Amino acid sequence: MIYGYCKISGAVLLIICLLFAFAPNYAFSVQRFPPPQFKSGHVLPETTQAPPRSDFYEYLDAGVLLAALAVATYLALKRRSRTGLLILTIFSLAYFGFWRMGCVCAVGSVQNVTITLFQTGYSIPLVVVIFFALPLIFTLFFGRTFCAAVCPLGAIQDIFVIKPVRVPRWLDRGLRVIPYLYLGFAVLFAATGSAFIICEYDPFIAFFRRGGRAAILAFGGLLLILGMFVGRPYCRYLCPYGVVLSWMSKASKWHVSITPNECIQCRLCEDSCPFEAIDSPTEEKANTPRTEGKGRLITLIILLPLFIAMGVGLGAGVGSYLSRIDPDVRLAERIWLEDTGQIDEMDDASEAFRKTGRPSSELFAEAKQLRRQFRIGSMILGGFLGLFTGIKMISLSIKRSRKDYETNRTHCVSCGRCFSYCPVEKDEK
Amino acid sequence: MPEKDKDKISRRDFISNTIRGVCLLGLGGTLGLVATRTQAGDTVWQIDPNKCIGCGRCADHCVLEISAVKCVHNFAMCGYCKLCTGYFEPQPNALNTGAENQLCPTGAIRRSFVEHPYYEYEIDEELCVGCGKCVVGCNAFGNGSLFLQIRHDVCVNCNECAISVVCPSGAFKRVNASKPYILKGEEGE
Numbered sequence: 321m322i323y324g325y326c327k328i329s330g331a332v333l334l335i336i337c338l339l340f341a342f343a344p345n346y347a348f349s350v351q352r353f354p355p356p357q358f359k360s361g362h363v364l365p366e367t368t369q370a371p372p373r374s375d376f377y378e379y380l381d382a383g384v385l386l387a388a389l390a391v392a393t394y395l396a397l398k399r400r401s402r403t404g405l406l407i408l409t410i411f412s413l414a415y416f417g418f419w420r421m422g423c424v425c426a427v428g429s430v431q432n433v434t435i436t437l438f439q440t441g442y443s444i445p446l447v448v449v450i451f452f453a454l455p456l457i458f459t460l461f462f463g464r465t466f467c468a469a470v471c472p473l474g475a476i477q478d479i480f481v482i483k484p485v486r487v488p489r490w491l492d493r494g495l496r497v498i499p500y501l502y503l504g505f506a507v508l509f510a511a512t513g514s515a516f517i518i519c520e521y522d523p524f525i526a527f528f529r530r531g532g533r534a535a536i537l538a539f540g541g542l543l544l545i546l547g548m549f550v551g552r553p554y555c556r557y558l559c560p561y562g563v564v565l566s567w568m569s570k571a572s573k574w575h576v577s578i579t580p581n582e583c584i585q586c587r588l589c590e591d592s593c594p595f596e597a598i599d600s601p602t603e604e605k606a607n608t609p610r611t612e613g614k615g616r617l618i619t620l621i622i623l624l625p626l627f628i629a630m631g632v633g634l635g636a637g638v639g640s641y642l643s644r645i646d647p648d649v650r651l652a653e654r655i656w657l658e659d660t661g662q663i664d665e666m667d668d669a670s671e672a673f674r675k676t677g678r679p680s681s682e683l684f685a686e687a688k689q690l691r692r693q694f695r696i697g698s699m700i701l702g703g704f705l706g707l708f709t710g711i712k713m714i715s716l717s718i719k720r721s722r723k724d725y726e727t728n729r730t731h732c733v734s735c736g737r738c739f740s741y742c743p744v745e746k747d748e749k
Numbered sequence: 750m751p752e753k754d755k756d757k758i759s760r761r762d763f764i765s766n767t768i769r770g771v772c773l774l775g776l777g778g779t780l781g782l783v784a785t786r787t788q789a790g791d792t793v794w795q796i797d798p799n800k801c802i803g804c805g806r807c808a809d810h811c812v813l814e815i816s817a818v819k820c821v822h823n824f825a826m827c828g829y830c831k832l833c834t835g836y837f838e839p840q841p842n843a844l845n846t847g848a849e850n851q852l853c854p855t856g857a858i859r860r861s862f863v864e865h866p867y868y869e870y871e872i873d874e875e876l877c878v879g880c881g882k883c884v885v886g887c888n889a890f891g892n893g894s895l896f897l898q899i900r901h902d903v904c905v906n907c908n909e910c911a912i913s914v915v916c917p918s919g920a921f922k923r924v925n926a927s928k929p930y931i932l933k934g935e936e937g938e
């Protein structure tokens with residue numbers, strides 16, 4: 321194509337051809353032509369630098385979050401007002417969702433916190449820490465009021481709950497394992513600095529920004545349609561932050577209750593929760609011998625280390641596959657193939673790498689380090705998953721007696737739908 | 750309430766208080782660790798122009814309809830060439846502002862005569878889609894004074910920039926919001 325230019329002007333031809341001869345690779349920022357000295361006194365225009373949103377607004381967001389959490393808690397626990405919560409839900413959807421375009425959200429902040437803990441080069445903005453911490457602190461004292469009406473992802477799903485059907489308990493509880501896996505992977509990928517998968521696969525953010533990848537838009541749309549019948553599918557079966565929230569909620573000091581007073585076992589609220597978060601009273605089975613349950617418990621406790629070991633083993637196996645998520649590891653593989661002559665052509669990434677002039681060996685060392693991190697990380701992750709599986713099974717086999725209909729503190733999102741089903745509530749009003 | 754039940758309740762209270770204490774401790778510990786590396790100001794995404802190879806993905810992968818990445822011009826580096834290889838097609842019919850001669854698909858570069866033989870090139874950011882064609886042209890045969898930057902009046906500052914995920918040169922990084930641009934030729938200052 322160089323000859324095309326040469327057609328035009330002899331002088332330019334000479335310069336360019338000379339340049340071409342002396343500059344075999346076009347290293348960037350070469351001063352090929354000296355900037356001119358203008359005789360006419362022409363003044364160079366400034367390169368404009370439009371500033372980003374001022375920090376003040378970031379802190380305003382944090383303030384709105386705090387206020388919304390306080391109001392949600394008041395509405396759920398004190399006022400017991402579903403209407404109030406619904407209005408707040410719409411506000412949160414508008415503010416955190418459509419106005420702030422869903423970034424940064426508490427759900428994704430898990431990754432920022434993780435990467436801060438593991439990568440020394442990363443420094444986290446205070447606002448992100450606030451978004452991570454505030455909902456957890458509130459949940460530790462009042463239950464998941466954040467999920468009730470503040471989280472924009474929860475909000476968009478909540479208003480789509482139209483005709484909820486009941487998901488069989490075993491299926492519901494089974495699927496609720498997925499968020500643990502999701503959280504585990506999100507932490508692993510963030511800790512190694514490879515990817516923010518929660519953000520990449522956030523199903524609703526494309527709506528908030530009114531644009532995005534087609535696949536994600538479709539996924540989000542599907543979830544919303546599904547969500548008309550299966551309440552809050554993302555919250556229940558995917559949300560990784562929900563896992564941490566559920567731990568906090570389980571230990572919470574206060575929590576919404578279905579009835580404002582004493583449960584009279586009328587069973588009216590039994591089917592009112594669209595999220596399978598109401599536990600029925602346990603049946604008194606006088607004839608099951610206690611020893612049987614004890615035996616199973618002991619077996620499980622003995623098996624616990626085995627679960628952990630299995631998890632660790634599994635992690636060790638998949639670690640190197642997972643490491644390919646990291647762009648540097650992929651690049652190193654590519655460069656390796658090129659260096660050893662197994663591939664002839666360069667792709668964009670390897671071309672960019674070659675241009676930097678870095679030696680391949682440096683990249684390989686980096687990739688090796690990353691692979692090691694991934695192996696260790698996924699072993700730890702596997703171990704944890706084993707541990708959680710064990711604990712879950714143990715807690716399932718411990719029989720707790722429950723006399724009343726109660727909210728399940730782990731799963732209840734404090735939405736307040738069940739309140740109106742309770743006749744005691746109506747009497748009081 | 751019978752004594753036995755009361756006992757049970759106080760025991761349950763004790764357990765739940767303990768668990769809450771543990772949770773609080775865990776949360777506090779995490780926050781404490783994080784606090785040592787917290788900064789008051791926000792961070793924003795930016796492209797390191799010395800790494801960018803102008804692959805064109807910036808135009809397509811931004812979450813916004815029209816990418817927040819734009820071409821910017823460091824005028825002090827520019828040679829004010831008559832034949833700007835960032836402005837003209839490789840084989841232009843004529844060295845004038847005719848659309849068919851221009852490299853930019855949206856005609857976002859304004860060319861104006863300054864004095865013989867110098868021409869000034871300005872980017873109309875409303876039109877620029879950040880495809881990087883001009884950047885590649887300028888780097889190949891010119892001074893490299895055209896380069897891509899995320900414009901922060903447009904960018905919504907995603908927690909993870911969608912372009913950074915696909916950028917082949919690893920040019921995206923988070924920078925302090927108080928110094929949100931990496932201007933080519935002025936990085937050291």
Ligand code: SF4
Nearest residue numbers: 467471474555559562
């Ligand atoms: S479960 Fe997750 S997505 Fe749902 S409301 Fe709670 S934090 Fe938001």
Ligand code: SF4
Nearest residue numbers: 593732733735736738
């Ligand atoms: S408040 Fe009631 S309806 Fe809502 S999630 Fe909790 S138990 Fe279910």
Ligand code: SF4
Nearest residue numbers: 801802803804807916
């Ligand atoms: S994706 Fe990366 S290499 Fe491609 S144009 Fe954008 S910054 Fe440059």
Ligand code: SF4
Nearest residue numbers: 811904905907910911
């Ligand atoms: S941070 Fe988001 S809006 Fe900004 S350039 Fe990247 S993808 Fe576009």
